[in-house]
Amino acid sequence: MSQISAEVSRDLSLKSCELTEGVKKLRKAYFKAAPEICIERAKFVTKFSIENGLFERERITILDKARMYRKVLENRVSVVRHSAGYKYTRDGLKPFDIVDTSPFAGSTTSKFKGVPLYPEFFALNLWPELWTISKRNSNPYHIHSREVEVLNLDIFPHWMEKNILELTRKRASREDQKKIKLVQHLVFFLTSKPECISHTIPDFSKVLEFGLQGIIDEAEKNKDGKSSSTIEFYTAIQEVLKGIIVYSRNLAKEAERLAGLETEGNLKEQLLAIAETYRRVPEFPAQNFREGLTTIWICWTAIHLENPNIGLSLGRLDQILYALYQKDINNGNLDIQKAVDLLCHFWLKIGDHVPAIPEAAEQLFGGTGSNQAITIGGVDRNGTNAVNDLTYIMLRATELMKLRDPNLNARYYQVINSKDYLKRLCEANIVTGATPALHNDKAVIKALEAKNETPKQARDYGIIGCVEPGSNGRFYGHSAAILLNLTSALELSMFNGTHRHTGERQIGPETGDPSTFNTFGEFWNAFETQTRWLIEQSTALNNLFGKTHQCFYPTPILSAFFEGPMQNGKDLIEGGAAINASGATIIGLADVADSLSAIQRVVFREGADPREKRVAFADLIGALERNFEGDTNDKALRLRLSKSEKTPKYGNEDPMANQNVCRIVELLDEAFDMINNYRGGKYRVGYWTMTSHAGFGRLMGALPNGRKASENFSSGITPVSGVTPDLVKTLGSVAFLPPECFSNGVALNLKFNPIDGDDQKMLDNLVAYVESYFGDGGMEIQFNVISHDKFIEAVNNPEDYPDLLVRVSGYTAYFKDLTREMQKEIIDRTEYRLSTGRASY
Amino acid sequence: MLRKWLNANSMLRTELSGVATDKFLEFLLYGMDSAFWLLKGYKQNIKNFSGRYVFTTQNNRVAASAVFKDGDMVVHEKALNQWDVKVTFKNAQALRDFLFSGDQDIVDSLLKNEVEVDGNLNYIYKFGFMARDLEHRLGIV
Incomplete structure (x- = not known):
C-alpha cells in the first residue's frame, strides 16, 4: 500500500507549506545568536565526581554513572521558554531578546544556542582562551566572567588528570606512549576517543511504543535470576530513565507556572499544552505526532548529557514517526502544514547546541x-x-x-x-x-x-x-574513531620511514631508499608496509583509549536506547550492542592515488610515452623538497605531473589510475578488517574528510601528483580538483570502485x-x-x-x-x-x- | 618584591607588544611569580595546585622551570628533571606565540614544529590561562 497520501502526491514539493510567524521569528533569532558556553552540565558532573570520589577507584561502575546522570537530570534548569541570546555587533557580543513560542520545551544546555562542556573528555583545551573566546576571530562564543571564574577555579582543575587522554597515558606502556606521541605530531593520524565516542544512532522505536516506564519495567523483569553485575546494569538503566522522567515533569511544572503568569490567551494555551504533553511523555507511550517528537527530543537531550555532542544521529525519523503521523492525519488532528511547522520547530531544537x-x-x-x-x-x-x-x-x-x-x-x-x-x-x-x-x-x-x-x-x-551508514539503533560503531592521513603513508615510503614534518627521526619502518628500487612493485610494497604500520599504530591506540572508556565511562543512557544491551544485560561500551565496530576515515585518497600513478608512469615508465623522459626518483624528491619552485625543470616537471594528458589521474576513467585507487581501497579495507576492536567488533573504512583535508593539507609538503606544499587535499572520495574536465568520466571512475570496501561511508x-x-x-x-x-x-x-x-x-x-x-x-x-x-x-x-x-x- | 614586579611587569609588556627576546620566559615567570603576591585575586589560580613545568629551547640556550606547590610558585633558571609537562620551543617568539597569540600564530607554531609538548597538555592549558589572566589583569588584552 502506498504511503504517499493524495494530498502529498499532488505536489511532492509541498510548496503551499510555509514557515509560520512563530518559527520565522525563532529562525531569525537562531541565525542572529552567537553560541554561548554553558557550564551547567560540567558543574553538576564535577560536583558529583568530587563528592563521591569517583576517580579514586580503579573502575567507575555503570551504577555510579547512572546515579550521577540521574542527579543532573533531576536538577537541571527547566527551560521552557528562552528569552535572550547574544548577537554579533561591531562592539562584540551583545544581548538581545527572543520571543520563543516553540511547542518543545527543554534544551540541550541552559542557553538558547549553547556550547555544552564535557571536561571529562576535551573541554580543558578551551581553558587558555576563556578570557578571549568571546572576541576571537573564528566563531566566538559568549561566556560570562563569573562562568570563567567557576571553570577556572572549580571545574577544570578537577579534570586535569582525569580525562580519557591522561587516564590512558598513565596506564600506557613505553610503546604505547610512542603511539600517543604520533598523534601529537598531528600529521599521521588522529584518534577521537579522547574527545568522544558518540557517533551512533539510538533506537527510539521502543520508547515511542512503550514509554520510558515500559523500558523500566522491562529492566525489572530482565533482572530475574541474573548475576549481580547484570542486575547492576538493569538498575543503572532504571536510574537514568527515572531521571529523564523527572526532567520532563519539571518542564511540565515550569510550563504550568509560566501559564499561570501569562495573560495572553493563546500563549497561555500553548504553555498548558506543553505541560500536558510533558506530563505524559516520554514516561508513557506517545499517542500522537507531537508527543512522538517530544519523546525523541527529551531523550535526545538526555543522551547528550552523557555523550558529547559530536556525530550523534537521529536515524530514520520518517520511518519511526510515520505511524503516529498517520494516526493524527486519519483522526483529523493534524494536517500537512501543521506537521511541517512542528518539524521546523523540532529542527531548531536539534540545532540548539554546537560543539566546543x-x-x-x-x-x-x-x-x-x-x-x-x-x-x-x-x-x-x-x-x-x-x-x-x-x-x-x-x-x-x-x-x-x-x-x-x-x-x-x-x-x-x-x-x-x-x-x-x-x-x-x-x-x-x-x-x-x-x-x-x-x-x-x-x-x-x-x-x-x-x-x-x-x-x-x-x-x-x-x-x-x-x-557513515549504520544499522538503525543496533550498530555501535564510533565511525570517526580514526582519521588516517594516507599521504603520510606515502611520505614515509618516499623517505624510508621518515617524514619531512618530523625531520630526521625514524617514524615508520625502514622500507628502503626508493631511488634504489627497480620496479613500481617495490615502491608499492614500501607504501603497503607503511600503510599497514600506520593502521596498526592507530588501531592499537584506539583500542587503548577504548579500554579507558570501559573503565571510567560506562554509558547507561545510550544503552537504554539500543538493541542489544537491554537483551543481554551488557553496557554498550562493553560490547553490548547487536553490531559492534570502529570506524576509520581516510584523508588524501585521490592525492595518494594520483601520486602513485605519477611515480609509476614518470619514474618507472609503466605505460609511458617513449618520447617522455624518465625522471629519476632522486630528482622527483629534489623537486618536491623545493616545492617545485627551483629552476624551470621543476616547473616543467610539475606541469607534467599535474596534467591528466601526461600522467594518469583518478576521475578520468584511466585504467592505471583506476587500478591504483582500487588497490589502495582494497588494501585499506583488508588491513583494517583484520583487526579486532576493544568491543569485539571489526574496523570499517570510509572516505569522508569533513574539513580535515584542508587541515592535514596545511601540514604536508609537495606531492608527486603536482600538489604543492600546504595546499588542500582532495575531499572524501572525490578526484583532485581541476584534472577531471568530464563529469561523466568522473562519476564513472568513482562508481567503478568496489562498494564492499566502503562500509564506513564515502x-x-x-x-x-x-x-x-x-x-x-x-x-x-x-x-x-x-x-x-x-x-x-x-x-x-x-x-x-x-x-x-x-x-x-x-x-x-x-x-x-x-x-x-x-x-x-x-x-x-x-x-x-x-x-x-x-x-x-x-x-x-x-x-x-x-x-x-x-x-x- | 614591588621593584621586581614593576620591572618584570614593564619588561613583560614590552616583550608582549614587540619582538620577544630570550628574556621573555624569564620576565613571564618572574612576572607571574610577583603577580601572585601583588595582584588581588590572581593567587586564586594556584590555590591547591601542584604542577612542575619545564620550558626549554631545542638547544638548551634558554631553560627555566616553574614549580607550583602549596599556593606558591618557585622559578628555577634551569630545566628540572621531573615535570608534568615539558615545552620545547625553537625560540622565544615561538613560545610567546604559543602561549599568548590568537588565531594563526598557534597553528603556525605547531605547523612549523616550533613548539613540542611532552606530558600532560592540561598543565599547558592551565598555564596558558594563567598567562592570559595576567594579561587580562594588566589590561593588555
Missing part, C-alpha cells in the same frame, strides 16, 4: 556543527519502498529552515523508490544549494552485508554524523553552477547524472549548487550570507564559518555545468 572547538582547532578543522544526521527514504527492513508522506514533509522543513544541523541524508533505491522522489531530492538540493546528501541503497546495503550484517539489518541503515563532493537558464533542464540533467552514477554502483553523492560568483561575494561580505549552506565533505556547514583555506577549497573545486557536464572552472 578551541581556537587552534578552528583554524585547522573549523566550521563544524554537531553533525546530527537524519535519514529519510530508501527501503524498509523487508526491502519494500519506505518513502512516505513524512519523507516529503521533512524535505520541505529542511528547505524552509536551511539549517546546518540536522544534517539531512536521503536514501534512494533505484526502481523501488520512484524517479519522482529522486527528482524531488535533486530539487531540494537546488533550492538549499547543499542538502540532502544522496545515498545509493543498493551499494550501501552491499557494503554492510559484506561486513556480515543480515539483509534486514543492512536495509535498515541510517546515516551517522557525516555520511563522500563524493561535486559542485554545480546553477546558472544555466533552464531550471527544468538543470533538474532533469541532475537527476540523470545521479541515476547513471547510482546505476553504475556509486555509493554517495553530495552537491553544492551555488555559483562561483556567489561564493566570492560571500567571502567578501559574510554578514550578507548568514545561512549560505555548503557541503564540506560529509556534513553541511555555513560557508561564513569555514576557514579561508576551506572556503578556498570549496571555491577551487571543479565546477560542472549541468547543461553540458563539462567543467567550467
Whole structure:
C-alpha cells in the first residue's frame, strides 16, 4: 500500500507549506545568536565526581554513572521558554531578546544556542582562551566572567588528570606512549576517543511504543535470576530513565507556572499544552505526532548529557514517526502544514547546541556543527519502498529552515523508490544549494552485508554524523574513531620511514631508499608496509583509549536506547550492542592515488610515452623538497605531473589510475578488517574528510601528483580538483570502485553552477547524472549548487550570507564559518555545468 | 618584591607588544611569580595546585622551570628533571606565540614544529590561562 497520501502526491514539493510567524521569528533569532558556553552540565558532573570520589577507584561502575546522570537530570534548569541570546555587533557580543513560542520545551544546555562542556573528555583545551573566546576571530562564543571564574577555579582543575587522554597515558606502556606521541605530531593520524565516542544512532522505536516506564519495567523483569553485575546494569538503566522522567515533569511544572503568569490567551494555551504533553511523555507511550517528537527530543537531550555532542544521529525519523503521523492525519488532528511547522520547530531544537572547538582547532578543522544526521527514504527492513508522506514533509522543513544541523541524508533505491522522489531530492538540493546528501541503497546495503550484517539489518541503515551508514539503533560503531592521513603513508615510503614534518627521526619502518628500487612493485610494497604500520599504530591506540572508556565511562543512557544491551544485560561500551565496530576515515585518497600513478608512469615508465623522459626518483624528491619552485625543470616537471594528458589521474576513467585507487581501497579495507576492536567488533573504512583535508593539507609538503606544499587535499572520495574536465568520466571512475570496501561511508563532493537558464533542464540533467552514477554502483553523492560568483561575494561580505549552506565533505556547514583555506577549497573545486557536464572552472 | 614586579611587569609588556627576546620566559615567570603576591585575586589560580613545568629551547640556550606547590610558585633558571609537562620551543617568539597569540600564530607554531609538548597538555592549558589572566589583569588584552 502506498504511503504517499493524495494530498502529498499532488505536489511532492509541498510548496503551499510555509514557515509560520512563530518559527520565522525563532529562525531569525537562531541565525542572529552567537553560541554561548554553558557550564551547567560540567558543574553538576564535577560536583558529583568530587563528592563521591569517583576517580579514586580503579573502575567507575555503570551504577555510579547512572546515579550521577540521574542527579543532573533531576536538577537541571527547566527551560521552557528562552528569552535572550547574544548577537554579533561591531562592539562584540551583545544581548538581545527572543520571543520563543516553540511547542518543545527543554534544551540541550541552559542557553538558547549553547556550547555544552564535557571536561571529562576535551573541554580543558578551551581553558587558555576563556578570557578571549568571546572576541576571537573564528566563531566566538559568549561566556560570562563569573562562568570563567567557576571553570577556572572549580571545574577544570578537577579534570586535569582525569580525562580519557591522561587516564590512558598513565596506564600506557613505553610503546604505547610512542603511539600517543604520533598523534601529537598531528600529521599521521588522529584518534577521537579522547574527545568522544558518540557517533551512533539510538533506537527510539521502543520508547515511542512503550514509554520510558515500559523500558523500566522491562529492566525489572530482565533482572530475574541474573548475576549481580547484570542486575547492576538493569538498575543503572532504571536510574537514568527515572531521571529523564523527572526532567520532563519539571518542564511540565515550569510550563504550568509560566501559564499561570501569562495573560495572553493563546500563549497561555500553548504553555498548558506543553505541560500536558510533558506530563505524559516520554514516561508513557506517545499517542500522537507531537508527543512522538517530544519523546525523541527529551531523550535526545538526555543522551547528550552523557555523550558529547559530536556525530550523534537521529536515524530514520520518517520511518519511526510515520505511524503516529498517520494516526493524527486519519483522526483529523493534524494536517500537512501543521506537521511541517512542528518539524521546523523540532529542527531548531536539534540545532540548539554546537560543539566546543578551541581556537587552534578552528583554524585547522573549523566550521563544524554537531553533525546530527537524519535519514529519510530508501527501503524498509523487508526491502519494500519506505518513502512516505513524512519523507516529503521533512524535505520541505529542511528547505524552509536551511539549517546546518540536522544534517539531512536521503536514501534512494533505484526502481523501488520512484524517479519522482529522486527528482524531488535533486530539487531540494537546488533550492538549499547543499542538502540532502544522496545515498545509493543498493551499494550501501552491499557494503554492510559484506561486513556480515543480515539483509534486514543492512536495509535498515541510517546515516551517522557525516555520511557513515549504520544499522538503525543496533550498530555501535564510533565511525570517526580514526582519521588516517594516507599521504603520510606515502611520505614515509618516499623517505624510508621518515617524514619531512618530523625531520630526521625514524617514524615508520625502514622500507628502503626508493631511488634504489627497480620496479613500481617495490615502491608499492614500501607504501603497503607503511600503510599497514600506520593502521596498526592507530588501531592499537584506539583500542587503548577504548579500554579507558570501559573503565571510567560506562554509558547507561545510550544503552537504554539500543538493541542489544537491554537483551543481554551488557553496557554498550562493553560490547553490548547487536553490531559492534570502529570506524576509520581516510584523508588524501585521490592525492595518494594520483601520486602513485605519477611515480609509476614518470619514474618507472609503466605505460609511458617513449618520447617522455624518465625522471629519476632522486630528482622527483629534489623537486618536491623545493616545492617545485627551483629552476624551470621543476616547473616543467610539475606541469607534467599535474596534467591528466601526461600522467594518469583518478576521475578520468584511466585504467592505471583506476587500478591504483582500487588497490589502495582494497588494501585499506583488508588491513583494517583484520583487526579486532576493544568491543569485539571489526574496523570499517570510509572516505569522508569533513574539513580535515584542508587541515592535514596545511601540514604536508609537495606531492608527486603536482600538489604543492600546504595546499588542500582532495575531499572524501572525490578526484583532485581541476584534472577531471568530464563529469561523466568522473562519476564513472568513482562508481567503478568496489562498494564492499566502503562500509564506513564515502563522500563524493561535486559542485554545480546553477546558472544555466533552464531550471527544468538543470533538474532533469541532475537527476540523470545521479541515476547513471547510482546505476553504475556509486555509493554517495553530495552537491553544492551555488555559483562561483556567489561564493566570492560571500567571502567578501559574510554578514550578507548568514545561512549560505555548503557541503564540506560529509556534513553541511555555513560557508561564513569555514576557514579561508576551506572556503578556498570549496571555491577551487571543479565546477560542472549541468547543461553540458563539462567543467567550467 | 614591588621593584621586581614593576620591572618584570614593564619588561613583560614590552616583550608582549614587540619582538620577544630570550628574556621573555624569564620576565613571564618572574612576572607571574610577583603577580601572585601583588595582584588581588590572581593567587586564586594556584590555590591547591601542584604542577612542575619545564620550558626549554631545542638547544638548551634558554631553560627555566616553574614549580607550583602549596599556593606558591618557585622559578628555577634551569630545566628540572621531573615535570608534568615539558615545552620545547625553537625560540622565544615561538613560545610567546604559543602561549599568548590568537588565531594563526598557534597553528603556525605547531605547523612549523616550533613548539613540542611532552606530558600532560592540561598543565599547558592551565598555564596558558594563567598567562592570559595576567594579561587580562594588566589590561593588555
